[in-house]
Amino acid sequence: MNLNPEPGPEFDRATALRGALAHxxxxxxxxxxxxxxxxxxxxxxxxxxxxxxxxxxxxxxxxxxxxxxxxxxxxxxxxxxxxxxxxxxxxxxxxxxxxxxxxxxxxxxxxxxxxxxxxxxxxxxxxxxxxxxxxxxxxxxxxxxxxxxxxxxxxxxxxxxxxxxxxxxxxxxxxxxxxxxxxxxxxxxxxxxxxxxxxxxxxxxxxxxxxxxxxxxxxxxxxxxxxxxxxxxxxxxxxxxxxxxxxxxxxxxxxxxxxxxxxxxxxxxxxxxxxxxxxxxxxxxxxxxxxxxxxxxxxxxxxxxxxxxxxxxxxxxxxxxxxxxxxxxxxxxxxxxxxxxxxxxxxxxxxxxxxxxxxxxxxxxxxxxxxxxxxxxxxxxxxxxxxxxxxxxxxxxxxxxxxxxxxxxxxVAKSAWQTSHLHIDLTDTGPDTPLRIRLSGNATFLRLPRLLDTLESLPTGRPVELDWTDLRHLDHACRTALLTWANRHTAHDETAVTWEPPLTLTT
Structure with a gap:
């Protein structure tokens, strides 16, 4: 005979009934x-x-x-x-x-x-x-x-x-x-x-x-x-x-x-x-x-x-x-x-x-x-x-x-805006050195206008180094825009755009 039965539906109902009566x-x-x-x-x-x-x-x-x-x-x-x-x-x-x-x-x-x-x-x-x-x-x-x-x-x-x-x-x-x-x-x-x-x-x-x-x-x-x-x-x-x-x-x-x-x-x-x-x-x-x-x-x-x-x-x-x-x-x-x-x-x-x-x-x-x-x-x-x-x-x-x-x-829009913080740091150490741009945070389409404004304002005829090591997120819109800008910059100014880490220059 099992003196310690497993709790089941009957056990649960009895326990609930005793609890209700107790209170x-x-x-x-x-x-x-x-x-x-x-x-x-x-x-x-x-x-x-x-x-x-x-x-x-x-x-x-x-x-x-x-x-x-x-x-x-x-x-x-x-x-x-x-x-x-x-x-x-x-x-x-x-x-x-x-x-x-x-x-x-x-x-x-x-x-x-x-x-x-x-x-x-x-x-x-x-x-x-x-x-x-x-x-x-x-x-x-x-x-x-x-x-x-x-x-x-x-x-x-x-x-x-x-x-x-x-x-x-x-x-x-x-x-x-x-x-x-x-x-x-x-x-x-x-x-x-x-x-x-x-x-x-x-x-x-x-x-x-x-x-x-x-x-x-x-x-x-x-x-x-x-x-x-x-x-x-x-x-x-x-x-x-x-x-x-x-x-x-x-x-x-x-x-x-x-x-x-x-x-x-x-x-x-x-x-x-x-x-x-x-x-x-x-x-x-x-x-x-x-x-x-x-x-x-x-x-x-x-x-x-x-x-x-x-x-x-x-x-x-x-x-x-x-x-x-x-x-x-x-x-x-x-x-x-x-x-x-x-x-x-x-x-x-x-x-x-x-x-x-x-x-x-x-x-x-x-x-x-x-x-x-x-x-x-x-x-x-x-x-x-x-x-x-x-x-x-x-x-x-x-x-x-x-x-x-x-x-x-x-x-949802407010949360998306707040979580898409993008920091853009531009370093220019002289005319004979590449422009260095460091991206960190979240690059989403909400920050795309600011990103493109920064890139398109760069002086021509200078090589550019893009450091995106600290980016936590890069959505499709921003990636496509970056690659498009890099291809155009390279073709127009005949200057190199290098990536750290490397990124394929195709869309």
């Missing part, structure tokens, strides 16, 4: 904290995306009960994210709410394929400046959109339009044409969320978003405030499986671009969140490929249910870790609490004023703008700051997907 005292309270944080965010993201509040709760439920059980990351929590609000709202406007499920379903299947192909680790290669620029662009668009929403004014579709009409919106605030009560409620929400961390510890035990929503709902009911509230359809009524007619949304270039944007941005946000969460605890590290597959499975199911797309969310995940969670049990239980809340007391959603959700999202958008990183880059790496600013501006003025592509292209 239930930490995981159960943590799950309640995450649930209380998730409720206003799920509802707020759904409303800002142009769909019913219940669709946001469905995504949160799937993120807890399904993705929470899958391997990948142990402590980060998934659900609808503010970072995708702008993209989802545009998709709903362009293709209609009925097509949202098809788009999310296709994005989920693409994420599964990416996870199985082990592409998760490659997301860590994206420039941090592009990531911060993406988050800043999303945050600014979110803030601009919600400023119009809480003021009761129609928001321009484009980011540039929102900026251009911003002075007129501010004018409405002071002339009384904006919704004054809703605007004051949103402002009070932002102030409350900002100062919450400075309040006494017993007060901070209640999550700030939940406290803001509860106080606003109570004030609305007590003083009979005339402000728009969340519309309730019921959890089952909000489920909208994809239809045959909705499949047309993914057959065109615009639909495929939206699917690609959903998949890439949701994947990037989830894996960046995982990296951040891993730095917050000492437990198991994230398997990026498995986490990407788990997110894909979650989005596939969300698409089948007609819900919002899902990402791992740093706000919920940080709350989970800070509340003392130890295992996956906390995030699974948070999904169970969301299900019970949505199924048993859906009428509670109808008490929530839209203005307070707008304030929560404005505060969330402001937190996406990386001001500390901007200050640090200004002091140390202004080239990276340029990438961040251009990415942010491109996202605001174009689209999220196009802005990220512009940021990545600029980051």
């Amino acid at each position: 239930w005292r930490q995981d159960v309270p943590a799950s309640l904290v995450v649930f209380l944080v998730a409720v206003p965010l799920c509802v707020g993201v759904a409303v800002a995306s142009g769909v019913s509040a219940e669709r946001g709760l469905v995504t949160g439920i799937v993120g807890g009960l399904v993705v929470g059980l899958l391997p990948g990351s142990s402590l980060q929590v998934s659900g609808p994210a503010a970072g995708l609000t702008v993209l989802v709202a545009d998709a709903v406007h362009r293709f209609g709410p009925a097509s949202l499920g098809v788009l999310v379903l296709a994005a989920g299947l693409l994420q599964i394929a990416m996870g199985l192909l082990r592409t998760g680790r490659w997301f860590r290669a994206i420039s941090l400046s592009v990531v911060h620029g993406m988050l800043a662009g999303i945050g600014l668009i979110l803030i601009l959109g919600q400023l119009y929403a809480v003021s009761g004014r129609p928001a321009p579709r484009s980011g540039g339009g929102k900026i251009v009409h911003l002075p007129a919106l501010v004018g409405d605030w002071f002339t009384g044409r904006a919704a004054g009560t809703a605007l004051l409620m949103a402002a009070a929400t932002i102030v409350l969320l900002t100062v919450w961390k400075k309040l006494p510890a017993p007060v901070r035990a209640v999550p700030a978003p939940l406290a803001a929503v509860a106080l606003a709902a109570a004030a609305t009911a007590l003083f009979h405030l005339d402000v728009p509230r969340v519309e309730v359809d019921g959890l089952l009524d909000s489920i909208s499986p994809p239809t045959r007619d909705a499949l047309a949304a993914v057959t065109g270039a615009a639909g495929l671009g939206t699917v690609l944007a959903f998949a890439l941005i949701a994947s990037a946000e989830s894996l960046f969140s995982a990296a951040a969460v891993d730095r917050m605890h000492h437990g198991p590290r994230t398997d990026y490929d498995r986490e990407l597959t788990a997110q894909g499975i979650g989005n596939t199911l969300c698409g089948l249910l007609g819900a919002l797309p899902m990402t791992a969310v740093i706000v919920r995940s940080a709350a989970n870790v800070q509340a003392g969670a130890r295992t996956k049990t906390s995030r699974v239980l948070h999904g169970l609490w969301l299900l019970l809340f949505a199924a048993l007391i859906p009428a509670a959603l109808g008490l929530i004023p839209l203005a307070v959700l707008g304030g929560v999202l404005i505060h969330a958008g402001a937190k996406l703008v990386p001001l500390p990183q901007v200050v640090a880059l200004w002091r140390e790496h202004r080239g990276e700051l340029l990438v961040l600013v251009v990415t942010t501006a491109a996202i605001v003025l174009t689209t999220l997907f196009e802005g990220v592509l512009i940021g990545v292209a600029l980051a």
Whole structure:
């Protein structure tokens, strides 16, 4: 009889079960904290995306009960994210709410394929400046959109339009044409969320978003405030499986671009969140490929249910870790609490004023703008700051997907320019000695104009010695240009061009 069996699937499951039960005292309270944080965010993201509040709760439920059980990351929590609000709202406007499920379903299947192909680790290669620029662009668009929403004014579709009409919106605030009560409620929400961390510890035990929503709902009911509230359809009524007619949304270039944007941005946000969460605890590290597959499975199911797309969310995940969670049990239980809340007391959603959700999202958008990183880059790496600013501006003025592509292209171009340093040293010891040119660094096409300017400015009738011993890289364009110049110099001036080390004078 083997008294020391090799670990197998049964052994691993038993070990995981014992671990979950051993930490239930930490995981159960943590799950309640995450649930209380998730409720206003799920509802707020759904409303800002142009769909019913219940669709946001469905995504949160799937993120807890399904993705929470899958391997990948142990402590980060998934659900609808503010970072995708702008993209989802545009998709709903362009293709209609009925097509949202098809788009999310296709994005989920693409994420599964990416996870199985082990592409998760490659997301860590994206420039941090592009990531911060993406988050800043999303945050600014979110803030601009919600400023119009809480003021009761129609928001321009484009980011540039929102900026251009911003002075007129501010004018409405002071002339009384904006919704004054809703605007004051949103402002009070932002102030409350900002100062919450400075309040006494017993007060901070209640999550700030939940406290803001509860106080606003109570004030609305007590003083009979005339402000728009969340519309309730019921959890089952909000489920909208994809239809045959909705499949047309993914057959065109615009639909495929939206699917690609959903998949890439949701994947990037989830894996960046995982990296951040891993730095917050000492437990198991994230398997990026498995986490990407788990997110894909979650989005596939969300698409089948007609819900919002899902990402791992740093706000919920940080709350989970800070509340003392130890295992996956906390995030699974948070999904169970969301299900019970949505199924048993859906009428509670109808008490929530839209203005307070707008304030929560404005505060969330402001937190996406990386001001500390901007200050640090200004002091140390202004080239990276340029990438961040251009990415942010491109996202605001174009689209999220196009802005990220512009940021990545600029980051690649900047890196190529910085790594192609070429040093050209010219030594002239007299008219009777050869001109000596020493090349070091990286000779790439980016430095070709400077190299040719130097060579073509050499005096005629003098032999030239080219020392390229210290060149780390000589690309095809520079090699061809050097050989062409050497052949022409030799033929025209009848003077020798010698190479150290020797280089064949043919192209």
